[in-house]
Amino acid sequence: MKGTLRRSMAWLHTWCGLVCGWVLCVIFLTGSLSVFREPITRWMEAQPIAASDATGSMDEGRAAAQAQRYLALHGAGARLWRVQLPAHPGEAVRLLWRDGSGIQQIALDPARGTPVSPAALRQTEGGRHFMSFHYMLQLPLLGFWIVGALTVGFLVALVSGVVIHRRIFADFFTFRPGIGPRSWLDAHNAAAVLTLPFLLMIAYTGLCIFASSYMPWPLHAAYGADDGAYARFTSELASEPAVVGSLAQPTGPAPDWAGLLDQARTLTGQPAQMLLVNAPGSANARVRIIGRADPGQPSSNLFTPQASVLFDAASGAVLQIQRPDPASVSMGARIEGVIRSLHFADFGSWGLRWVYFASGLLGTAMMVAGTLLFSIKRRIKGQHEFGDATRRFYHCVEAFNVACSVGIGLACCGYFYANRLLPLELAGRSQWEIRSFLLIWAATLLHALCRPRQRAWTEQLGLAALLCLCLPLLNQWTTGQALWHYARVGDWQRASVEAVSVGFGALLAFALVKLHRHYRRQGSVR
Template identity: 45%
Template sequence: MSQAEEKTALRQSMAWLHTWGGLWACWVLFVVFLTGTFGVFDDAITRWMKPQLPQASETRGMDDGVDRPQAVRLGQAYLSEHVPRSHFWGIGLPNDNDAAVRLFWEDQNEQFHNIRIDATSGEPIKATDERESEGGHHFVHMHFEFHAGTAGIWFVGFFTMAMLVGLVSGVITHKRIFKDFFTFRPGKAQRSWLDAHNAVSVLSLPFQLMIAYTGLATFYMLYMPAGIAVHYPSDDAYFANLLTQPEPREETGIDAPVTALDALLLSSEQQLQRPVSFVSVEHPGDSSASVVTFGRFIEKTGEYRLLGDGAGQVFFDGVSGAQLDLQAPGELRGGAAQDVQSVMRNLHFAAFGGHAARWLYFICGLAGAAMMATGAILFMVKRRQRALNEFGARTPQVYRVIEVLNIASISGLSLACIAFFWGNRLIPLGIADRPEWEVAAFFVVWLLTFVHAAWRPATRAWVEQLLATALLCLTLPLLNWLVVGDQFIRYLQRGDGERAGVELVAIALGLLCLWTARRVWQKSQQPATAKARRNSPRTASVEVAS
């Protein structure tokens, strides 16, 4: 076999791998990319979904108007009264996103609990008083674990590896990929979809490679646990050794009260020179108790350090209050390998560059989602024109299943995402587990789109789901005005760019869905129009005359 024949054979094998491997992975990866794109602005979405939160403040220094010692005293008093002995306490101090004190604990049965208390009175905040919501964190959890915990992380990791394979095989398959990037032929059916797929793929190829690889590197400990399990008794022990931090302590069973946390907070802030955002207590009520105070991350305008500023943390003995260790802001521990992992983590989470970097990630994320969508649609366009009978007599049924999955995974997911926002405004206040009801509404709507796609003809399913998505997006400000009394114009007048941005992006995506639905419908009518012209009396007479 000649060298040219070998190259052709390699390209053909890569084309098969890219086509079929990409098809089975693209549905999951579309979900990962679209929800991850929205998750870039999870704080802004959370602020929109919780109208009770204050407008984002530019105050970043020590004097931010929060009485943190009082807040941590109230948090410790509540936890000491209700759960004096537990595996873990956590006290989240008031910040721009939440004016309340957030309390977390893990009881003796290893059940996790949380509550919010007023930062002034220490009284629990009733669910009827505020709009509880998962907020933008829902999209973050969908992005990396589909709300399925460790199993979900493994699931997403598998398809992320498939994505890397798809990217490499795609580059090998398209030998003229960069030339094709500058070529777009509209109205050419399969050719147009291929041009669109090539364009968005090449445009965002560096971003796709970076985001996939760094996503895997972020969870290296979970994906490659064998080395850690062999050499360390626990993950905490591994990180303590790697980062030269105090070793985790075993419970002794000897009762001992937790020292005053407000004094530790003041000491930490003095040394870190920044506000403390979170206080963690391991084994409260036991003589082995230990305390860690975490500084607040401060994003400095004009700084774009990928290695990160690092918020800093201080370690204390939880009973005596003696300081055990100090990791100053910006101090790097763990060696070169940990530094590299830190860079990759910051790259993946856009933890640098401020709003400019986040908008860049948002645009590239949408391009990545478009790459998945156009690839899935291209497969069906090609098979509709030239079926290969890969599955014998069952090939039409398999193609139908693929088309249903295309519709529900692309337009159906988009509809479920905007339905999540509507659920936030329509689900009554004060019901138990309200954030879980919002997430449930998202999954119910998404499941119904699969049923709808299977029930309706393909073109009508596409158009109807896109129109429903456009309707919900375009009327979201109206819903917000009717329920809360606010909308993007009033947000802009108050200078609340985050909440206004959520509604303006929803309107833009609604217009995009409306335009897409119109194009799909027009395209579906072209064959019928051409057939009608061929069968018209005038055309027939011309053909006879000729």
């Protein structure tokens, strides 16, 4: 019975891991990068370097006052105003308003209140692209379901892997380099055991976040199957912040936004991230100020609600407060918040995000080692389970191994390069960056299908290493900014983007050298 169970689990682990592993490598790599989506977005926007980035303070009141004046002049009659305040010195204030002709957007200089030239703003999706690709593969509906199915397959592969490895923890302390498949199996086991709790948590929470979409039947049974069912569910799940209109009832002229920002900071203890104004200019206009959590001061809770204060726009009276306190929301909202925080690393410090990043990369390495182990074992055994098509089948397997391990890294590098090389005035520029990413990834698969196995690996590894190492030089050539400039002014977020790129380049170059030595021992590279 035990032997039969283990053989069944081994078959399931092998084929489920192979079929899901290719795309899961891509999903995990882009998910690991999305942990630092804010620094990546800042690097890709290429705003001017401010010497006060590390120690300077933002004048939120002045930026909000400039936005208020501009919107009162140009956005009168709009149904909604949205003001995205700058998070760092030197960044622009982003304005959006919705009127009868659609959505209007503009960026303002926070000091002078003048529109920033579109040529000075690098339109980009930034790190948000990696996050979107991570959970829907840039296929809005189909990709969403593909990722869900692959996540279930990943959980199956994890559980079946634990069943078939009787010495799983002993194997964690065993690594025998340079002996072919056994070395890849040791690497696969070590990475799997080290990251097993993280991988189980990430896969499970990822499914839970979209549980009502993947399994809508309980929701329909409780709330109906009409279009308003989800709205009723979410309104019942999340308790509304307390109405506290008696806290302040000032009289006189409508207060300016700078004063509301000061009051919101006093009430919640957080600086402002965004202002939302509903029905501006009308008698029932409301201003909601949403707080910005400081990642340098992590909370002791796994989940902290987003702070916000709702004001009456005419009188400045406080109508609602949502403090960053888990006890202020319902138990259901807290459970959902914890699940989302665990998946998105929305708690803790930057150090915790580095742990998530490293764990995601180790999980990617575990899947790469597993898919390579499959190919190497089949190549050695010389099985003919697919008849005359066996050789072509395994060549395609090798090509997918290359494209979904090294090729996706090349595509990520190409995304950064497209950000710096595409013309600033190009229409739909952010979409062309994403198209460049997808086209480069497709090209790596085509290259791997057309080239011999060994040359496909060495050529793509060499190009990826070169692109990673040269990224700071490209940045200096196109924008006048570079790693050493960011470090000089203390802008460690953007500096770390290029430092990680250089580190990956060195690691890929080391892997290329090792691969060349391995091929030289076997004979000439074919």
